[in-house]
Amino acid sequence: MKTQGQKLLFLLILLLFAFSFAQVKVSGKVTFKNKGINEVSITLKDTYDGATTDINGNFSFETSEKGNHILVFSHPKYEEVEKSIIIDNQNLTINSELKEQISEIDAVVVSAGSIEASDKKRATALLTPIDIYTTAGADGQISSALTYLPGVQKVGETEGLFIRGGTGTESKIFMDGSLINNYFSSSVPGIAGRDRFNTSLFKGNIFSSGGYSALYGQALSGALMLESVDLPDQSSYDFGVSPIFLNAGFQKLSDQKNYSYGATLGYSNLKLMQEALNFNTNFIDAPQGLNADFNFRFKTKSGGFFKYYGMYDSNRMGVKTESLETDSEFSLIRLKGKNTYHNLSFKQKFGKYLLNAGASYSFNRSDLNFSTENNAEESGNTGILTDGNYINFKTVLERKINKISALRAGLELNSTSEKLNFGEDINKNYKDLISSAFVETDLGFSNQLSAKIGVRGEHSSFLEKSNIAPRLALAYRLATNWTTSFAYGLFYQNPESRYINGPSSLDFQKSQHYIFQVQRTTEGRSLRFEAFYKQYDQLLKVKNLDFKDGQNQYIQTADNNSGYGYAKGLELFWRDKKTFENIDYWISYSFLDSKRDFMNYPVSLKPNFASEHTLSAVAKRFIPKWKTGVNLSYTYAKGRPYYDIAAQDINGNSAYYVRHEGRLKDYNALNLSFNYLPNLGKKDAKAFTIFVLSISNVLGSKNVYGYNFSASDDGARRSAVVPPVNTFIFIGAFISFGVDKTQDAINNNL
Numbered sequence: 001m002k003t004q005g006q007k008l009l010f011l012l013i014l015l016l017f018a019f020s021f022a023q024v025k026v027s028g029k030v031t032f033k034n035k036g037i038n039e040v041s042i043t044l045k046d047t048y049d050g051a052t053t054d055i056n057g058n059f060s061f062e063t064s065e066k067g068n069h070i071l072v073f074s075h076p077k078y079e080e081v082e083k084s085i086i087i088d089n090q091n092l093t094i095n096s097e098l099k100e101q102i103s104e105i106d107a108v109v110v111s112a113g114s115i116e117a118s119d120k121k122r123a124t125a126l127l128t129p130i131d132i133y134t135t136a137g138a139d140g141q142i143s144s145a146l147t148y149l150p151g152v153q154k155v156g157e158t159e160g161l162f163i164r165g166g167t168g169t170e171s172k173i174f175m176d177g178s179l180i181n182n183y184f185s186s187s188v189p190g191i192a193g194r195d196r197f198n199t200s201l202f203k204g205n206i207f208s209s210g211g212y213s214a215l216y217g218q219a220l221s222g223a224l225m226l227e228s229v230d231l232p233d234q235s236s237y238d239f240g241v242s243p244i245f246l247n248a249g250f251q252k253l254s255d256q257k258n259y260s261y262g263a264t265l266g267y268s269n270l271k272l273m274q275e276a277l278n279f280n281t282n283f284i285d286a287p288q289g290l291n292a293d294f295n296f297r298f299k300t301k302s303g304g305f306f307k308y309y310g311m312y313d314s315n316r317m318g319v320k321t322e323s324l325e326t327d328s329e330f331s332l333i334r335l336k337g338k339n340t341y342h343n344l345s346f347k348q349k350f351g352k353y354l355l356n357a358g359a360s361y362s363f364n365r366s367d368l369n370f371s372t373e374n375n376a377e378e379s380g381n382t383g384i385l386t387d388g389n390y391i392n393f394k395t396v397l398e399r400k401i402n403k404i405s406a407l408r409a410g411l412e413l414n415s416t417s418e419k420l421n422f423g424e425d426i427n428k429n430y431k432d433l434i435s436s437a438f439v440e441t442d443l444g445f446s447n448q449l450s451a452k453i454g455v456r457g458e459h460s461s462f463l464e465k466s467n468i469a470p471r472l473a474l475a476y477r478l479a480t481n482w483t484t485s486f487a488y489g490l491f492y493q494n495p496e497s498r499y500i501n502g503p504s505s506l507d508f509q510k511s512q513h514y515i516f517q518v519q520r521t522t523e524g525r526s527l528r529f530e531a532f533y534k535q536y537d538q539l540l541k542v543k544n545l546d547f548k549d550g551q552n553q554y555i556q557t558a559d560n561n562s563g564y565g566y567a568k569g570l571e572l573f574w575r576d577k578k579t580f581e582n583i584d585y586w587i588s589y590s591f592l593d594s595k596r597d598f599m600n601y602p603v604s605l606k607p608n609f610a611s612e613h614t615l616s617a618v619a620k621r622f623i624p625k626w627k628t629g630v631n632l633s634y635t636y637a638k639g640r641p642y643y644d645i646a647a648q649d650i651n652g653n654s655a656y657y658v659r660h661e662g663r664l665k666d667y668n669a670l671n672l673s674f675n676y677l678p679n680l681g682k683k684d685a686k687a688f689t690i691f692v693l694s695i696s697n698v699l700g701s702k703n704v705y706g707y708n709f710s711a712s713d714d715g716a717r718r719s720a721v722v723p724p725v726n727t728f729i730f731i732g733a734f735i736s737f738g739v740d741k742t743q744d745a746i747n748n749n750l
Helices: 002-020 129-133 142-146 271-276 742-749
Strands: 024-032 041-044 050-052 058-063 067-075 078-087 114-116 171-175 202-208 222-228 236-241 245-253 259-269 282-299 305-322 330-350 353-374 377-402 405-422 426-444 449-460 465-479 482-493 509-522 525-546 554-576 583-597 613-623 628-637 641-650 653-663 667-676 687-696 706-709 718-721 728-737
Touching: 024 041, 024 078, 041 058, 050 058, 129 142, 142 202, 142 222, 271 282, 282 330, 525 583, 641 706
Parallel strands: 171 222
Antiparallel strands: 024 058, 041 050, 041 067, 067 078, 114 202, 202 222, 236 245, 236 728, 245 259, 259 282, 282 305, 305 330, 330 353, 353 377, 377 405, 405 426, 426 449, 449 465, 465 482, 482 509, 509 525, 525 554, 554 583, 583 613, 613 628, 628 667, 641 653, 667 687, 687 728, 706 718
C-alpha cells in the first residue's frame, strides 16, 4: 500500500513538472496595407524561439517560455516592430501591421525628362567623362556626346543643344549651379562652335530634356547641369599631343590632402589637317585657338568646400566662299573671338542645413568682318563687334526633412551688359538684371511614391515684367525594377538680346512641358520610354532692318511676342552592359512632330532644325588581350525641312513669304575610334599613356545641313551648307604622370 502511494505521488510530481514545460503555440499574420508579407522574421527576444512568415504572411511556432516577453517583427524593407506579450498556458494569436522602411537607396527617384550621371544610386547613370571620351564621333565634347541620347537633334551648322523642337539658345548649361554664358566658342555662320570646357573638368552631369527643377530658369527647352571634380586622388602631370593641338597641365595635391591647385595650357591649329584632308570649307585663315585655365580647391576643417575655376580662350578663323550675288565673285568672313570665365562655389553644412553658394563672371568678345572679293581685290568691309559682360550669383539653402524628403529655397541674380556695333549705323547697349527666387521640396511618401514640387519667380529689369513658374514631378514604382514618372512645368525665357536693337515692348517667351515616362532598370541594363508635349507661347517675331541703302544687307530686330508653336513626340532608350562580355552599347530613337510661327516665319512651319525621326546607336568593346578599346557610333536623321524666306516691303512694313522650300537628304554618319592602353597591368609604372585614333563619318556620307540663297534674282542661286570636311581623322597621345587614368577606361568597359 505504501509502495502504491509512493508511485502515485511520483506520477503526480512528474505530471506537474511536464506541465510546467508544456509548449505554447504562438501564431499570427503580418501585413502591410492589409496584404500579407513574406519572409518576415519573428523572434522571441533573448531566446532561440521564432519563425518566418510564409507567402501569405502567416507564421507559427511553439515555445516553452513563460511570463513577460517581447515579440520582434523584422524585415529589411520595413520598420522593426516590438510587441510585449504574456505567455502562460494558453496559445497566443498575435497579428502585426508593419510600416515601410524609408530608404534613400530603395526610394523611387523622379526622373521624367532627365538622365543623371553623378548619383551612383541611379542605374540609368551614363555619360560620365569616360563615356564621353570613348563615344566615337563625340570628339571628347559633352555637347556632341549628348546628341546620341534621345531628344537631342543632330544640327551641324550651328552650336547649341537643340532639344525636342527647341532652338539651341533655348537650352542652358550650368557649372556647379551657376549659369555659363557662352559655353561654346565664337564661330562664323554655317560652322558650329566647339565646347570651351574640358570634359575631364566635370565628374558628373544631369541632362534634362524637359520638366527640370525650379532651381534653374531662363530656358524654354532643357538644361545641362555640370558638376566639377573635387580634390584629386594625388598629384599628377598630363600632356596631350596630336597634329591638331598641344596641351599640358598639372594638379598638385597638398600633403594634408585638404587643398589642391592646377593649371592647363593648350594650343590648337587645323592648318596641318587642312593640308592633309579634302576640306569642303575654304579656310583662308585656318581655325586656331589658345586656351588656359587655373583651378583651386580647398576643404575647410568644418567640412566646407571651396572651388575656383578660371579660364581664358581665344580663337580665330577666316572663310572664303563663292558669292551668290552678281556684283561679287567671293564672300569673305573673318572671326576673332575672346572669352574669359570665372566660377567660385562654396558648400557647407550648418547643423541640419546645407548651404550651396556660387558666383560666376564671363566676358565674351566676337569680332566678325564681312567683305567681298572681285579680281583678287577685297572691298566692302563691314564689321560686327559684340562685347558682353555677364555676372551670375546664386545661393541655395537646403534642409533634410527625413531620409528621402527635403526642402530647399534660394535666390539668383543674372546680370547682362552687351555692346554691339554693326557697320556704321547700329550701336547697341543692352542691359538687363534678372532677379529670381525659388522654393522646392522633395516629398518621399514611401519607397514606391515620391514627388518634387517647386515654384520659381523672376523679374527682368529690361522687360519690366515678372513671371511665376510652377513645377511638379511625380514618380511611382509599378513593380520591382519598373517605375513611372510624370512631370509638368511652366518655363520662361527673355527674348534673345541679339535681336533687340532699340526700345521695344516685349514679354517673356513661354513654354509648358508635359512628360510621361516608364523605365525599367536592372544591374547593367536600362530601358526607358518617354512621351512629351510642349506648347510654346509669346515667341519672338522679328523684322528686317536695312543698314545700307542700295545693298541687300540687313539685320533682324525684335518686333513683338506674337509667335507660338508646339512640339510632341515619343522617345526610346536602351542601354546594355551585361549581355555581351566586355561590350557596352546603347540605342536611342526619337520621334518629333513640331511646328512654329516665330522669328521671320510667315506662317506656322516645321522648324528647319527639327528632324522627324532620329536613330542613334553606340557600341564599345574592350579587348583586354590587345589592351585596346574599339568604339562605334551611328546616327540617322530624317531630312530636315529648309526654307528660303524673303522680305518684301508693304506700306513701309516688312512682310515675309517663302520663296523656296524643300527637304534635305537624310543624315547618315558612321564613326569609329580606337583607344590603345599600352601600360595596362604595370602598376609600378610612373607614366601612363593612351593612344587614340578616331575617324568621323567613315563612309564619307555627303551630309547637307541647309542652303543659302541669293538675295537677288528671286533666290535662283543657292549653295549648300555642308560640314567643313566629310571624313575627319584624328590621332593623338595622352600621357599622365602620377595617376593611372587608363584604369578608368578599362573599368568602364568591363
